[in-house]
Amino acid sequence: MDKAQNNESQKEIDEIDHLLNSLFPITRSLTGDGNRETLRILQEIAPLIVSEYPCGSVVYDWVIPPEWRVRDAYIKNVSGERIIDFKKSNLHVVGYSTPVDVQLDFASLRPHLHTIEAEEDVIPYRTSYYKRDWGFCVTRLQYEELEKSEGVLSVKIDSDLDNQGSMTVAELRVPGETEEEYLVSTYLCHPSMANDNLSGLLVTAFLARDILRVGRPKKTWRFVFVPETIGAVAYLHKNEIEMMKLAGGLVITTCGGPGPMGYKETFLGNHTMDRAIRLAFKEALIDPLRYPFVPDGSDERQYSSPGFRIPVATITKDKYYEYPEYHTSSDNLDFVSGSEIAKSLSLYRRVLEILDSNQIFRSTQPFCEPQLGKRGLYPNVGGGINQVGSRPIPDVDTLMWILFLADGTHDLISIADKSGLEFTEIDFVARRLRGAGLLDRCDPPSTL
Ligand code: ZN
Numbered sequence: 001m002d003k004a005q006n007n008e009s010q011k012e013i014d015e016i017d018h019l020l021n022s023l024f025p026i027t028r029s030l031t032g033d034g035n036r037e038t039l040r041i042l043q044e045i046a047p048l049i050v051s052e053y054p055c056g057s058v059v060y061d062w063v064i065p066p067e068w069r070v071r072d073a074y075i076k077n078v079s080g081e082r083i084i085d086f087k088k089s090n091l092h093v094v095g096y097s098t099p100v101d102v103q104l105d106f107a108s109l110r111p112h113l114h115t116i117e118a119e120e121d122v123i124p125y126r127t128s129y130y131k132r133d134w135g136f137c138v139t140r141l142q143y144e145e146l147e148k149s150e151g152v153l154s155v156k157i158d159s160d161l162d163n164q165g166s167m168t169v170a171e172l173r174v175p176g177e178t179e180e181e182y183l184v185s186t187y188l189c190h191p192s193m194a195n196d197n198l199s200g201l202l203v204t205a206f207l208a209r210d211i212l213r214v215g216r217p218k219k220t221w222r223f224v225f226v227p228e229t230i231g232a233v234a235y236l237h238k239n240e241i242e243m244m245k246l247a248g249g250l251v252i253t254t255c256g257g258p259g260p261m262g263y264k265e266t267f268l269g270n271h272t273m274d275r276a277i278r279l280a281f282k283e284a285l286i287d288p289l290r291y292p293f294v295p296d297g298s299d300e301r302q303y304s305s306p307g308f309r310i311p312v313a314t315i316t317k318d319k320y321y322e323y324p325e326y327h328t329s330s331d332n333l334d335f336v337s338g339s340e341i342a343k344s345l346s347l348y349r350r351v352l353e354i355l356d357s358n359q360i361f362r363s364t365q366p367f368c369e370p371q372l373g374k375r376g377l378y379p380n381v382g383g384g385i386n387q388v389g390s391r392p393i394p395d396v397d398t399l400m401w402i403l404f405l406a407d408g409t410h411d412l413i414s415i416a417d418k419s420g421l422e423f424t425e426i427d428f429v430a431r432r433l434r435g436a437g438l439l440d441r442c443d444p445p446s447t448l
Helices: 003-023 033-042 106-112 140-148 194-214 230-238 240-244 272-283 338-357 396-405 412-419 423-435
Strands: 049-054 067-076 082-085 100-104 153-162 166-174 181-187 220-226 248-251 261-264 289-291 312-317 360-363 407-411 439-441
Touching: 003 033, 003 194, 003 338, 033 166, 033 194, 082 140, 100 106, 106 140, 106 153, 166 194, 166 230, 181 194, 181 230, 181 338, 194 220, 194 338, 220 230, 230 240, 248 272, 248 338, 261 272, 261 338, 272 312, 272 338, 272 412, 312 338, 338 423, 360 423, 396 412, 396 423, 407 412, 412 423, 423 439
Parallel strands: 181 220, 181 248, 248 312, 261 289
Antiparallel strands: 049 166, 067 082, 067 153, 100 153, 166 220, 261 312, 360 407, 360 439
């Protein structure tokens, strides 16, 4: 990497770090102003279009829940001291807690407390979206302090659940030269945790900005920011016909930790999306942890369901479920950094570039090799090609591989795979051959 590129990547890392700091403290949930504020910040990166879906709407087998607002919450001891304070960490309140304002002894409070016994200073993350309840998440030390408190405890959650409210989603669709369309989706419903899922939000927004900078991409790209599960279900319900046509997708989550990179396959395991991801890892000389498809995880559960069957993959760096800080207050800005997120971003970026350039070609001269010399594509003096000690014409191998595999079934990713040659070089030479009239595209019809 030269100095200018180095400066450029450092600038990007600084930008990510700055955004992490702005986004981290915001209280996000399935609904609410925290989600709107998050999207406003992400709109500084890319011009996302924000929509509000009314609470109470029936979306397939689900109903959009009321909008949850929480202003304050605490547990005070008899001296009026806040032992638990929502203002210090929004993880202290179980997501979607109903309002409460009571005096209780510890025994009555206990069923409403969640803690991690093995860790003394870590707050767990819990929600109760679909069962009306309230609760607090506390560190073990706080739990012990509450247990020791003399007398009654004042417990208050200043929240409300508004049936007239709405759920906020955002999207950006960038039309390309063809209707072949890919989804890049992420979720915005987690409060103050960095890997899950500020990393996903930022990578998705940066990728959207990248595609816009291309001007008119070759493929059509759809970026979606939704609350996990209910948001994806509602988005699919609203855009059913269009979503059924998508070629493939990515769900971006947990990609900013210090641990190794991983990749969860699509349900097909060998879809173009899988092959693009494997090629990007191979080019980067990274051997990722491999996670075969299983029907748990994130919104691939909705996007790949029988009615839609969009093949969706995920690249991770400290994958959800697999790191000890997962769904706790330790998933914070000590754990995640701009430079780790930038590593995942660079991998995702390459996957998008590969997918955007990928094409299938068919030779216009399929019966034996075409005569390249008369088209100015082959050296005129015979005998010197690939001779030991002589410098081969740089792209002859590439020409040969492309022409050999240009049978209407091999795409550029597959040619790169079989030949071991660079994808970018193959893409460049294939375009040159098309310009010389030796290849035809077999892509979906142009929208131009
Ligand atoms: Zn999560």
